[in-house]
Amino acid sequence: xxxxxxxEAQGCYLARALEVVGERWTxxxxxDFFFGVRHFSDLxxxxxxxxxxxxDRLETLVDAGVVVRRKEGRTVEYELTAAGEDLWPTxxxxxxxxxxxxEADFPGRVFAHATxxxxxxxxxxxxxxxxxxxxxxxxxxxxxxxxxxxxxxxVAIALRERHRMLSPLP
Amino acid sequence: xxxxxxxEAQGCYLARALEVVGERWTxxxxxDFFFGVRHFSDLxxxxxxxxxxxxDRLETLVDAGVVVRRKEGRTVEYELTAAGEDLWPTxxxxxxxxxxxxEADFPGRVFAHATxxxxxxxxxxxxxxxxxxxxxxxxxxxxxxxxxxxxxxxVAIALRERHRMLSPLP
DNA sequence: CAGTATCCCAAGCGATACTG
DNA sequence: CAGTATCGCTTGGGATACTG
Numbered sequence: 001x002x003x004x005x006x007x008e009a010q011g012c013y014l015a016r017a018l019e020v021v022g023e024r025w026t027x028x029x030x031x032d033f034f035f036g037v038r039h040f041s042d043l044x045x046x047x048x049x050x051x052x053x054x055x056d057r058l059e060t061l062v063d064a065g066v067v068v069r070r071k072e073g074r075t076v077e078y079e080l081t082a083a084g085e086d087l088w089p090t091x092x093x094x095x096x097x098x099x100x101x102x103e104a105d106f107p108g109r110v111f112a113h114a115t116x117x118x119x120x121x122x123x124x125x126x127x128x129x130x131x132x133x134x135x136x137x138x139x140x141x142x143x144x145x146x147x148x149x150x151x152x153x154x155v156a157i158a159l160r161e162r163h164r165m166l167s168p169l170p
Numbered sequence: 171x172x173x174x175x176x177x178e179a180q181g182c183y184l185a186r187a188l189e190v191v192g193e194r195w196t197x198x199x200x201x202d203f204f205f206g207v208r209h210f211s212d213l214x215x216x217x218x219x220x221x222x223x224x225x226d227r228l229e230t231l232v233d234a235g236v237v238v239r240r241k242e243g244r245t246v247e248y249e250l251t252a253a254g255e256d257l258w259p260t261x262x263x264x265x266x267x268x269x270x271x272x273e274a275d276f277p278g279r280v281f282a283h284a285t286x287x288x289x290x291x292x293x294x295x296x297x298x299x300x301x302x303x304x305x306x307x308x309x310x311x312x313x314x315x316x317x318x319x320x321x322x323x324x325v326a327i328a329l330r331e332r333h334r335m336l337s338p339l340p
Numbered sequence: 341c342a343g344t345a346t347c348c349c350a351a352g353c354g355a356t357a358c359t360g
Numbered sequence: 361c362a363g364t365a366t367c368g369c370t371t372g373g374g375a376t377a378c379t380g
Contacts (some may be wrong), residue, residue: 013268013278014261020272021264022194024352033185040362050354055363065271075361083271089263091184094191097260098183101235101253102190108183123302131291168243194372210342220374225343245341343377345377352372 013034020064021087026057031066031091033084034135038077038156043091046154082097089124096122107143139163191232191257195219196227201261203237203254205304206328208247216324257296258305268290277313284309309333 021027027048037043043054048170058078061067066084070077092111112119113126113133124132140159191197198217209211218226230250231237236254240247262281269278281290283296283303296300310329 012198012201013265013272015198016272017264017268018197022197022269023193024192027188028182028185031182044362051363052365053353056352066189074365083267085237086267090260090267093263094187094261095183097253097256098187098190101256102183102186195362214342219341222345223373228372246343344380346376347374349374350372351370352370353370356361356365356367359363360361 010021020066021090023060025060026045027091027094029054029057029061030066030080030084030160032081032088033078034088034091035140035155036162037154038079038158039154040076040078042154042158073089086137092124092135093102109140109142112139112141113137190230190236193230195223195226196231197261197264199224199227200233200236200250200254202325202328203248203250204258204261205325207308208249208328209296209324210246210248212328213249225340231316255305262294262305279310279312280312282306298329316329 020028025047029043032043032046040054043049044051047054047056051115058067058069062069066087067078068081068087078089081113085149095108103117110119111158113131114127114137115133116126116128117139118126118128120126120133120138126133137160191200195217199213202213202216207216210224211226214221217224219227228237228239231254232239233319234253235251235255236247237250239300240249265278282288283299283301284307285303286296286298287298290296290299290303290308298302308331
């Protein structure tokens with residue numbers, strides 16, 4: 001596919017970016033990748049998207065070089081490329097924007113610099129280390145409060161897995 | 171409208187943000203607002219979007235508090251709210267992502283800190299002043315090279331207008 | 341100028357069943 | 361598990377004409 005969604009003649013790189021990530025579900029798929037999800041079936045279960053649409057979006061992302069598709073034994077794993085990880089500032093900025101400006105009806109998440117355990121600032125900066133960690137060095141944990149997501153959904157599981165791998169040893 | 175586009179149960183603020191800005195055309199409309207466009211007719215001419223869709227998207231943005239609609243004499247002006255200006259990091263990150271990772275087939279733009287004239291870095295930082303300017307303090311100018319846009323399109327005109335207002339006196 | 345109102349087609353999408 | 365294949369509906373949205 002990757003036929004684009006009709007912004008061809010806009011003369012602006014924003015339109016080009018939206019050809020890749022501007023379709024419905026795409027940024028939510030990427031969010032799940034950032035949080036450690038790798039399997040088709042987990043995306044399917046977590047996002048409540050139809051198989052055909054998920055297949056189509058993954059194909060667009062693979063064609064654009066945002067994720068790679070790899071056969072891992074008898075299963076298939078998707079993984080973000082460097083270009084894919086570079087989309088984190090976009091996803092992060094949208095999450096923070098919604099937390100600041102939309103009605104807060106659930107707790108959301110806190111992002112911490114995994115190597116030192118310090119929560120990052122709005123800008124993405126780690127105040128302790130003075131760097132802006134990439135998404136690989138971030139640990140996302142839910143804020144305290146009522147959490148509407150089930151503890152055994154694919155993202156919750158992936159985040160706990162990440163947490164174990166990223167957290168500094170006590 | 172503002173009925174959302176069906177991400178209701180995602181339990182993530184990203185989904186909430188996408189209910190506001192995730193529909194087709196919306197981020198391109200916002201880009202034009204950032205660049206100084208204010209009129210329905212200019213958006214219509216520049217974006218090549220249908221009247222009905224433009225009306226719908228503007229309504230969603232007004233309902234979400236991203237832009238305000240104001241009667242200015244016998245015409246109507248749209249203006250970004252503070253919440254709207256807070257979407258600049260999202261738009262900027264997408265533009266930079268496309269410039270870095272997609273095929274470069276036209277020159278794109280450079281963003282400069284208007285108060286000092288210095289080009290900002292990828293991160294958004296002004297290296298001379300050590301601050302991250304808001305979009306109000308940025309001046310966008312096209313890179314040298316073939317520019318496929320016409321000099322009299324609404325965005326080109328709006329940008330020249332902005333440039334006159336923002337540029338430091340020589 | 342800034343929209344409404346209609347019309348109508350095409351694309352998008354969810355549901356379900358099937359496959360290697 | 362990771363998709364195809366098919367179906368049928370609903371929505372999106374372009375074109376055009378009209379309005380205060």
